[in-house]
Amino acid sequence: MTSALDIFAIAAHRDDVEQTCGGTLLKMAQRGHRTGILDLTQGEMGTRGTTEQRAHEATEAAKILRVAWRQALNIPDGRVENTWENRLKVARVIREQRPRVVILPYWKGRHPDHYTASVLGYEACFAAGLAKLELTSAVSTQQSAVSHSGEASGGRDAGATVSDQALPLPPHRPFKIVYATLYYDVRPTFVVDITDQFEARFRSLMAYKSQFSDQEAGKDLFPAEAELRSRIEAMARFYGMLGGVTYAEPFLQKEVGLVDDLLAIPVKSI
Numbered sequence: 632m633t634s635a636l637d638i639f640a641i642a643a644h645r646d647d648v649e650q651t652c653g654g655t656l657l658k659m660a661q662r663g664h665r666t667g668i669l670d671l672t673q674g675e676m677g678t679r680g681t682t683e684q685r686a687h688e689a690t691e692a693a694k695i696l697r698v699a700w701r702q703a704l705n706i707p708d709g710r711v712e713n714t715w716e717n718r719l720k721v722a723r724v725i726r727e728q729r730p731r732v733v734i735l736p737y738w739k740g741r742h743p744d745h746y747t748a749s750v751l752g753y754e755a756c757f758a759a760g761l762a763k764l765e766l767t768s769a770v771s772t773q774q775s776a777v778s779h780s781g782e783a784s785g786g787r788d789a790g791a792t793v794s795d796q797a798l799p800l801p802p803h804r805p806f807k808i809v810y811a812t813l814y815y816d817v818r819p820t821f822v823v824d825i826t827d828q829f830e831a832r833f834r835s836l837m838a839y840k841s842q843f844s845d846q847e848a849g850k851d852l853f854p855a856e857a858e859l860r861s862r863i864e865a866m867a868r869f870y871g872m873l874g875g876v877t878y879a880e881p882f883l884q885k886e887v888g889l890v891d892d893l894l895a896i897p898v899k900s901i
């Protein structure tokens with residue numbers, strides 16, 4: 632399928648991807664790969680801004696990161712739950728977009744939405760590959776929005792009954808799942824050099840004007856832009872240092888690395 636995504640980042644909130652792996656997505660797009668972002672929630676619980684503002688800002692950020700596809704599901708913000716219904720929602724998108732690589736949030740963290748999104752994403756990737764699980768393409772996001780109550784705790788097959796016009800989606804399981812670890816203090820198994828993408832990634836985050844521009848609302852919760860910039864730079868520098876480059880983003884893979892040529896292994900030892 633020509634429209635399949637090469638790399639697909641799944642995260643709980645709009646702006647999570649910009650903070651944790653936006654530079655990597657931009658780098659991959661610059662290399663000619665097709666990238667996408669699925670935000671699980673629409674941000675209705677945020678202290679600042681409306682969901683409409685955030686949707687507009689997410690589109691702007693996606694343009695800066697040269698993302699080919701971006702959508703937000705309607706899972707309630709602040710209560711991302713790993714239910715069968717939510718897994719099917721994500722699995723349906725995985726079958727539609729057919730990514731080879733999926734980037735998930737790391738499975739530990741402060742915000743329950745983040746670590747839940749990790750497990751939910753993993754189990755959705757697994758479910759998407761089950762040959763006997765019938766899933767049909769959603770007719771529209773609005774339709775799945777009204778069908779979702781947020782109350783379901785699993786067991787109900789909401790995926791196969793969206794509409795009579797919906798098309799069956801063939802099974803698909805991503806080849807690779809990696810975890811973006813920036814929100815959690817854990818040693819990454821690899822970092823991606825984003826030295827050339829750092830400025831654009833920062834601009835993509837600043838596209839969320841309702842969240843990050845200096846303002847009165849939530850002043851105690853949100854750092855001012857200058858402070859935010861130095862924090863983000865410090866993190867990128869730290870992970871860059873681990874990889875022997877200026878700026879980098881951290882990732883973790885559960886599998887071991889496979890090496891073909893010892894002479895080609897990057898990152899100096901001493």
Ligand SMILES: [Zn+2]
Nearest residue numbers: 643644647745
């Ligand atoms: Zn978040």
